[in-house]
Amino acid sequence: MGHGWEGVVLKLLRGKDFTFTVTGAEQVTDRFRRVRLTDGGMLARTGVHPTMWVRIWFDNGGRPHQRAYTLVDPDPVAGTFSLEFALHDGCASDWARAARPGDTVEATLQGTGFTAPAPPPGRLLVVGDPASLPAVNSLLDAFPGVPATLWFETSHRSDERLPIRLDDTVHDVRRVPREDGGRRLVDEVVSALPALLDGCADPYLWIACDTATTRALAGYARKELGLPKERVDALGYWRAA
Numbered sequence: 001m002g003h004g005w006e007g008v009v010l011k012l013l014r015g016k017d018f019t020f021t022v023t024g025a026e027q028v029t030d031r032f033r034r035v036r037l038t039d040g041g042m043l044a045r046t047g048v049h050p051t052m053w054v055r056i057w058f059d060n061g062g063r064p065h066q067r068a069y070t071l072v073d074p075d076p077v078a079g080t081f082s083l084e085f086a087l088h089d090g091c092a093s094d095w096a097r098a099a100r101p102g103d104t105v106e107a108t109l110q111g112t113g114f115t116a117p118a119p120p121p122g123r124l125l126v127v128g129d130p131a132s133l134p135a136v137n138s139l140l141d142a143f144p145g146v147p148a149t150l151w152f153e154t155s156h157r158s159d160e161r162l163p164i165r166l167d168d169t170v171h172d173v174r175r176v177p178r179e180d181g182g183r184r185l186v187d188e189v190v191s192a193l194p195a196l197l198d199g200c201a202d203p204y205l206w207i208a209c210d211t212a213t214t215r216a217l218a219g220y221a222r223k224e225l226g227l228p229k230e231r232v233d234a235l236g237y238w239r240a241a
Contacts, residue, residue: 003057003064003108015055015110018042022103023080025096029158032130034072035099036082042109043076049114050142051135056083057106060091066108067092070134086130116142117231121204124148125196127189127217129178130159131237132208137165139206145170149196153178153185153209181240182213189217193225204231211236 018040025035042054052074055066072082085096095105124146128136133152140148147170154160155178166173174192176185197203205221207214218234221227 003066003106015108016042016045018054018107018109020056020105020107022099022101022105024101025099028084028163029161031087031156031158032162033085033087033096034082035085035096036080037105039074039079039081040107041079042107043074043079043081046109048074048076049112050116050138051112051114052138053112053135055108055110056092057108058091058095065091068111070132070138072134072137084134086133117202117204119202121146122201123196123203124150125193125203125205126150127153127185127205127207127209127214129153129209129237130155130162133162133164135208137163140165140167140171148172149192150174151176151185151189151192153182153213182210185209186213186216186220190220193221197225197227202231203227205233207232207234208237210238210240212240 020037020040023036023038025033028034048071051070053068053070055068058065058067069083072084074081085093087093087096121143124139124143126136126139126148128150129152136150150164150171150173152164152173153176160175164173174188176188178185205227207217214234214236218232221232222229
């Protein structure tokens, strides 16, 4: 399958193409699926970092369609990782539902990166949802033992069972049902942040929800609370319909 004009642009930006092979899959919940893959030699060439993501190419009615997914448990020695899909309508979810051992999928690595905050965070403040769960988990893994407060937005009852990598001794998770297009999540984070930041040395705020929610929270943290831009990392992972 060709990659169309997007593939041409990624090539010009020095994107690296790989072919991944499915080795297995598991249904984590009715709306969340994990697919295990071999990396086609990618990780040995590129190394790994927290929140690392790759562009996966899917067939969408005969046209190429790419979506970005965070690598789960990448192992450069074994050349393996997993991808996790929050299932909904669309060609990416259709592919994940049907994925079987031996299936292959094309991918392009371009644009991923992570700059660890300096000084290291004294406290993590994380806002995510099922779409960003793999990145949330990789971030928690990257800072073991660091106290963290996580607001996790849920849209379905089964989201309560998603595998967040929590250390009960240092992590505080606050599950927030999605209401009013994300307004409830914004209100709860805005209400809690000032007290959590009071007296906190070197906080680091990481936000990855729908685009509107992410923009609202990042703007509040920077403009109203005065957090330096290097201590706020925000990326909209999806757009609400």
